[in-house]
Amino acid sequence: MSTPDSSLQTVRISLAERSYDIRIGSGQLSDPLAWQGLPKASAALIVSNETVAPLYLERCRQQLLGHYARVDAVLLRDGEQYKDWDSLNQIFDTLLRTASDRKTVLVALGGGVIGDMTGFAAAVYMRGVPFVQVPTTLLSQVDSSVGGKTAINHPLGKNMLGAFYQPERVIADLDTLDTLPERELSAGLAEVIKYGPIADAEFLAWIEAHIDALRARDKGALAYAVKRSCEIKAWVVGQDEREQGLRAILNFGHTFGHAIETGLGYGNWLHGEAVGCGMVLASDLSVRKGLMPADFLPRMRRVIERAGLPVTAPKLGLQRYLELMRVDKKAEGGEIRFVLIEALGKAGMHGADGALVDAVLQAHCA
Numbered sequence: 140m141s142t143p144d145s146s147l148q149t150v151r152i153s154l155a156e157r158s159y160d161i162r163i164g165s166g167q168l169s170d171p172l173a174w175q176g177l178p179k180a181s182a183a184l185i186v187s188n189e190t191v192a193p194l195y196l197e198r199c200r201q202q203l204l205g206h207y208a209r210v211d212a213v214l215l216r217d218g219e220q221y222k223d224w225d226s227l228n229q230i231f232d233t234l235l236r237t238a239s240d241r242k243t244v245l246v247a248l249g250g251g252v253i254g255d256m257t258g259f260a261a262a263v264y265m266r267g268v269p270f271v272q273v274p275t276t277l278l279s280q281v282d283s284s285v286g287g288k289t290a291i292n293h294p295l296g297k298n299m300l301g302a303f304y305q306p307e308r309v310i311a312d313l314d315t316l317d318t319l320p321e322r323e324l325s326a327g328l329a330e331v332i333k334y335g336p337i338a339d340a341e342f343l344a345w346i347e348a349h350i351d352a353l354r355a356r357d358k359g360a361l362a363y364a365v366k367r368s369c370e371i372k373a374w375v376v377g378q379d380e381r382e383q384g385l386r387a388i389l390n391f392g393h394t395f396g397h398a399i400e401t402g403l404g405y406g407n408w409l410h411g412e413a414v415g416c417g418m419v420l421a422s423d424l425s426v427r428k429g430l431m432p433a434d435f436l437p438r439m440r441r442v443i444e445r446a447g448l449p450v451t452a453p454k455l456g457l458q459r460y461l462e463l464m465r466v467d468k469k470a471e472g473g474e475i476r477f478v479l480i481e482a483l484g485k486a487g488m489h490g491a492d493g494a495l496v497d498a499v500l501q502a503h504c505a
């Protein structure tokens with residue numbers, strides 16, 4: 140398998156009239172071609188945060204000024220704990236204070252928290268305005284900017300309030316990853332790893348062979364990881380935009396992961412950390428249910444650990460885990476459903492009785 144360089148690669152999301160391109164490459168923020176052909180409007184609003192704005196806001200604003208007479212910005216507080224109504228309202232307040240009309244283009248500049256909130260704001264402001272994703276974390280480039288899931292958190296559950304709403308374009312500049320803290324890079328690797336067991340056994344092997352290069356931020360390795368992840372996500376979303384079935388495989392590790400995030404309080408563990416650890420637990424469940432051979436668990440644990448992610452889950456107690464997982468969006472009629480691996484590159488939904496979940500938690504919690 141070749142490792143391409145970081146010059147422009149485009150992945151298409153095919154969703155009829157909601158189709159769009161993901162542009163992946165170095166220098167995209169400063170490339171006028173990346174910003175051409177966006178919806179016509181008199182104004183754009185950049186939504187970012189206090190950490191990302193000093194790094195990339197001006198470059199983004201300059202590009203947008205070539206297309207829109209007015210370019211405003213709203214900077215939200217930084218952190219998963221602020222993915223809430225207050226932050227969302229800050230976006231609406233800015234839009235209304237500036238008398239922004241229904242053609243105004245929202246531009247999400249930042250990681251998944253900014254992207255999810257900006258997308259939700261775009262879905263509901265005046266019943267829908269266009270938006271563009273400019274993801275600046277590895278996690279947002281490989282996953283959250285793509286596919287149109289938008290949301291805010293509720294104190295009782297992750298991403299509980301949201302909408303399916305597709306962006307007009309995704310502009311993923313690989314150079315923004317240069318400034319990403321190491322812990323955030325590792326968090327992004329969790330979602331990269333996810334795509335292997337659920338959809339592409341060869342990609343899992345590639346990740347194992349390139350995990351050190353990815354952590355060292357080798358641009359070619361990152362370019363391939365972002366492109367292949369987006370291709371897999373595009374393949375899934377193109378078939379099942381609104382998660383009627385297949386799309387749920389993208390939730391591998393998330394049933395346990397979201398419980399960890401909510402249970403510990405948003406922001407204590409990063410989303411990618413919780414998903415990484417959640418994949419260890421879900422891999423164990425896949426083995427205990429007889430779907431996968433025993434060596435699958437140590438294989439997954441090793442690659443997740445090598446990515447710099449936690450592999451031991453917090454001890455919240457069986458009852459608390461069950462309570463948290465019962466509000467997961469995949470649960471039906473009170474039955475918790477897990478995405479489990481059925482063969483390398485193939486996943487499906489499965490129930491598990493309390494005793495089995497308890498055994499998994501006993502094995503991995505500390």
Ligand SMILES: NC(=O)c1ccc[n+]([C@@H]2O[C@H](COP(=O)([O-])OP(=O)(O)OC[C@H]3O[C@@H](n4cnc5c(N)ncnc54)[C@H](O)[C@@H]3O)[C@@H](O)[C@H]2O)c1
Nearest residue numbers: 190250251252253275276278279282283288315318319410
């Ligand atoms: N919509 C989806 O399909 C989807 C998919 C996966 C995750 N998510 C959501 O995404 C969120 C996690 O996203 P995330 O991991 O990007 O976290 P994040 O948005 O909190 O960003 C991580 C941190 O990195 C900072 N940052 C961003 N870009 C930077 C850069 N280039 N240099 C330096 N610092 C930078 C941010 O300010 C923040 O502190 C969660 O809320 C999760 O639920 C959504």
Ligand SMILES: O=C(O)C(=O)C[C@@H](O)[C@H](O)[C@H](O)COP(=O)(O)O
Nearest residue numbers: 282286288297298386389390393468
């Ligand atoms: O795009 C999807 O579908 C995913 O499940 C991607 C996940 O990585 C992401 O964390 C998503 O936000 C989780 O969705 P949710 O419906 O469980 O909130």
Ligand SMILES: [Zn+2]
Nearest residue numbers: 330393410414
């Ligand atoms: Zn996720």
